[in-house]
Structures are given as C-alpha cells and as structure tokens.
Amino acid sequence: MDLSELIMHIQQLTPQLAFTCCVVNGSIMTLKEIEDMGYEEFCYRSRINIPLKLYKYFPDKEVFDKMGNKVNYSNIALKNNTVYMQEPRLFDDIYDSDINIDFYQYQKYRLMEYCRRCGLVIDDGKSTEEIGTELLKIIIKSIENNNDFSHIFSTEGASQIESLTNEIFKNKIIVGLENNKDIGQVVFKIMEQEYQDYVKELKNTFRISCFATTPFSQLMWGGAYANCHHGFCIEYTVLPNDKKYKDIFYSLFPMVYCKTRPNITKKLVSWKDRDKTEEYLWDIYFNGTLRKSIDWVFQNEWRLLMPFKKKNDNDYNVEFFPITKVYLGNRMERERRKEIMDFCNDSNIPYVGVMKNSDVYEMQECSLKCEECFKYKSSQN
Template identity: 50%
Template sequence: MAISEIKNLKHLAYRLSTTHCIINGKIYELDKVEQLGCNKFSLQSKLALPLKLYKYFPNICNIENINYSIESLKNNTVYLQTPNNFDDVYDSDIHMDYSEYERYRLIEYCERSNIEIDENLSTHKIGDLFVQALLKIYLETKDFSNIFTKDNLTEIEELSNKLFVLKITKQLEKTDDLTKAVQAVIQSNFEEYSSQLKNTFRVSCFTTNPYSQLMWAGYANCHKGFCVEYTILPNDKRYEKIYLNLFPMIYCKVRPNMAKQLAHFEDKDVTEDIIWNIYFHGALRKSLDWAYQNEWRLLMPMGRQTSDYNKEFFPITKVFLGNRMDYKTRKEIIEICNSKNIPYIGVTRKLGTFEMEECKVKCEDCYKFKR
C-alpha cells in the first residue's frame, strides 16, 4: 500500500472518529443521535436494551469495614454513586469554557438590567458597561438589587438576582473594586453550576459481558471479586422506574463547548431540552477509549437522603466467581448464593486464546476448591 493511501486512511479514520459515535456496540452519526432528543433516544435505547446486564463487584471492605459488594448480593440492590468518584476524569463533565460562560452571563445580567449592548462588543467592554450601571444605581439608591429592572422574570431568575446581590455585597467586604467583585461572583457561579451539572444524577454502571478481562481486572479486584447477572423484566411494573432510567453510553472523541447553551439554561425551569443536554453532553458521554465496556447506566435524580442511593434492581439470576478468588471467599459467596437460590459458576481462562469463559466444572467438584 502506498504511503499516500495510508495517510488517506488515517485521515478518514480521524474524521469518522470526530463525526461518529459507538452506542451499544454499533456505529452512529453523532449529529443524528443528538437530533433524536431525550424521548426518542430513550425509546430507541429500550428497543436495544439486552435481556441480561452484568455488574462487576470488587468484594472488598471500605474504610468503615463495610463490604457493599456483599450487601448488594444479599439484598439484590445497586448503589448509586456520584460521578466524582469514577475513574474517568471526564465522567459526566460537560465541556463549558469559562471565558465564554463569563461573557454570556454578563450579557444575561445586562438584559435583566435593560442595558442595551452590542453583542459584538468584547467581554471586557460588556463587563465595563454592567459595572458602570451597577455603580450608578448604587450611588442613587444605595441598593444593588435595583439594577435588575426587567419585567416578567421567572421565580428562578428572581432568586438568581437576589443571590447575585448578596454575593456582590459579600465580595465588596473583601475588595473595594467592583469589577473584581463581579468577576469573583461569576467565577463562583461557574464553579457551583459546573458541580451541579455533574452531580444532577447519581449513577450505577452495568455492562453486557461477564467475561471482559479488563472489567475483571479494573472493577472486580483483579479477578478476585465477582460479577452479577441481572435479568431485565421490561413489563414488570415493580421495576418500571428502573427500566425507564436505563440508558446506553455514547462513546465518541469530541466534547463540544456548551457554554452558550448552559449559560442560557442556568436560571430556567428544567425542561426536556435541558435534561437532554445534560444526558447527551455529560452523563451518557464518554471517550472512545472506554468503548470496550459497552456500558449501560442507571441514572436517578440526586436525592436528599443517603438511603435513596441504594436501589433494588432487577432479579439476580446468576453470579460469576472471579478466576483468582480464594477458597474462603469463594465458599462465602457460594453459601450466599445457595441461601438465595441463585445459580453460580466460576470463570476460567480459555485454552488457546486470551479470553475468559464460564467454567465447565462446578466449584464444589473442582480439585482447586476441595479442601
């Protein structure tokens, strides 16, 4: 193959990686997925949802000496975590450039103050106009809240205005520079909003393959843990809420800057468009590097009580025991499975290939298990 042909293939591969994505093992055009919106994406997802999902457990105790893996097996529950604790630093993190966010928030504040501006002006100039108006209204009324004169604001926008005034007042206790105070408030809002977007939902992760070496190594304590099989029951009313909140991950290369859209959404009532932006650009979007996981996610709104984070899931129909699980642990898991009438089997290495498979010998009949 000529060097020019190789270069063309590399260029094509790169272009495809920036315009396409992988969902549930299939390739789709990223733009067409985005155009689906929340409801259509959810519907198509349910049509492709496998009848079996799997979750890997490390089977180790935390610092409080609690083994949540065992708890999940005994109680048929899954724990919903905050994405901040996941191993992907990008997980659920929507790309929002601060400089653009600052610009659009200043424009928003100017609009609420009925300050006419040319949106082609620089961010610095827009900021100057807003600060000048703030200073003028304060000198006249001794009250920053009088800056916001636009009518027909929503309740959320009104509360946002009051919070802005409180923060400005607080910042001016630290500095007598009004420009710096406004900048500090916007930066504070950016950090709070970014955290809020990332933690709108708590998450539990599943996959479609109980034999992934990478998953066993990364999520099941280097093959010493176990993997649980759940059988999906689409028509069972007991699991309706769980079923409706299961979604496949969207694996792609690009992270578009969402500053303009998110700055506009910040003080608005939650709509389907807002939820879809959080889903499509955050909670369900990961790098192509993770596509091997073929992950499905249970997304549930952040609750106020810790107990809300432990959810009953679909029935456990099988447990896979890790290839490196020691005798004592294997015996403990088997006893739990027997008490729950759950089938179980060991996972072993395939002969001749670098793959894992279900062991053909029951653990109790295996010479490695007998003592």
C-alpha cells in the same frame, strides 16, 4: 463485529470520520444521528434495544466507611439485591460526566445576561471586558440614582429562579464591597464562584450505577472493578413489563463513546436560571452523563441515572432487577468462594466459576460445578 474489532475499525477511519462517529450499544453511528434524535427518540430506542441481561462487576473486598468500620459493599449488594448510585466525580475517568463549559465564555454570556436584566441589550460581538464595563456603568448609575442596590435590575425576573438569582447577585455585591471597594473585582469574583458552583451542579445532577453487557470481559475482571479476578460478577435479568421495576427500566441508557467533547457553554448559560425541561435534560445526558471517550468502548456500558436528594447514605442503594446468576472470579479464595456458594444455594441463585479459555485470550464459563473442580477440592486438604 465485536467491540475489539469496532475499536480497530474506528482507529482506521480517516481523522474526519473519527471525529464525527460514535459507538452506541455496539453499533457505529454518527454523532449527528444521535444528536438529532432528541430526548424522546433516544429514550425510545434505548428501551427497545436494552439487553435482557445486564452485568455488574464487584471487587468483593472490605473498605473503611465514614465511621472507620470495615465494610464489604459488594457483599451488601449481593445479599440485598441492590446497586449503589455513585457520584460521577469518584469514577476512574476524569472526564466522566464532565460537561465542557469554558470559564471565559461563561463569564461573557453571563455578563450579557445580567446586562439584559438591567435593561441593556449587548451585541454578542463585544469583548468580555467591554460587556463588563457596560454592566458596571449601569450598576453604578442605579446605585447613585437610588442610594441603594435594590433597583439594579429593571424588571422582575422571568421566573422564580431568576428573581432569586437577582437577589443573590445584589447581596453578593453588597457583601463583596465590604472587603473590596473595587466593584469590578467584586463582580469578577461573583462570576468565578457562579461558574464553579454551576460546573459542580451540572456534574452532580444525577447519581449513577454502571452495568456491562457481558460477564467475560477480561479488562473488567482484571482491573479494579473485580479486584484482579478475586471478585465476582452479578447477572441481572431485565424485566421490561414488570411494574415493580418501571422506574428502573426507564432510567437505563447506553453510553455514547466518541472522540470529541462539545462546547455548549452558551446554551448552558441560557438554561441556568430557567425551569429545566426535557431539552435541558437531553443536553446534560448527551453532552455529559452518557458521553465517554472512545478509549472506554470495550465496556459497552449501560447506565442507571437517577436524581437523588440525599437524606442518608442508604438512600443511594436502590433495589435492582432480580439476580439470576453469580459469576465467581478465577482467583477467588476458596473460603470466600464457599461463602458465596452457600448464600446462592440458600437463595436459589445459580452460580458458576469463570476460567481462562485455552485457545484465545478470553474468559469463559467453567463447564464444571465449583464443588467438583479439582482446584476447589484440592484446596480443602
């Protein structure tokens, strides 16, 4: 069953099944199956099912860099055998890597957490307003008893991160009260800023590079990915046993395409000031970075996920598996086609043109060498 058939099959399922199923690497599974795997098993299955060939589509056009200079990043990727690790917020899918974390729930559970640190255990059944009131009472009482803010929290933080967060919280209250004497409003603004910062942190935990499993996707060729057939597609051969690519190999994962977005606000709040473990990583992977709408299932995407601490823009270009073929877009200009062909010949990289199939709406590999194609020859005149 190909991807188009899979999409039709998913659409024909009953609503209940449609909300519980997903597509992973071309296979229909239940979301519970994936969730129950956990991080280790999902990683293991990803390794044994990874395609031996991965493909990346490039628009092959010049854009302006931050300095205002024209740069063809596609050309750089081809010549340097590198892939760029992009920020998820710049992808075309507005949901990409966007973990569903509700502000009002965040506010409630975060206020409960601060109450706990003040030595006050709060019932989950209380409203956000009631929890906030209890926290304000204990903060105000601590200030009145000690004439300062240093004793708001009754115990040392459970971790270095928690202790630091406690200090930040106290300092923000002090600064906030300089401009607003209403401590309730000050705490609300702290919650609001914490939420915005946390959402940003979650979305930018990883940088991403995306790969397809076929060089003949008409939707990929026809859109921005390959500049409406004017660009090219690079084939990479995966080398599982080559130590040089060990980090790359173990950082590749298939996307989980589904219809539902889980709300894991309570769990994420509990993780906020703790050391990050594999369990946390799995939550970020399964519920964010590797989860996309079923609408994108045609891409059958694999992702390279890598955390980066930026030094300069070049740090986000990483060497990938060897380039073993280049597919030239059907509408690529002759002059540009020749430039890429010359580079491939000099680098001993096979290349081929991509053409329309005369029987079905699919792209296919051209049987002729580009140099022998009548279109290429006639454009020389």
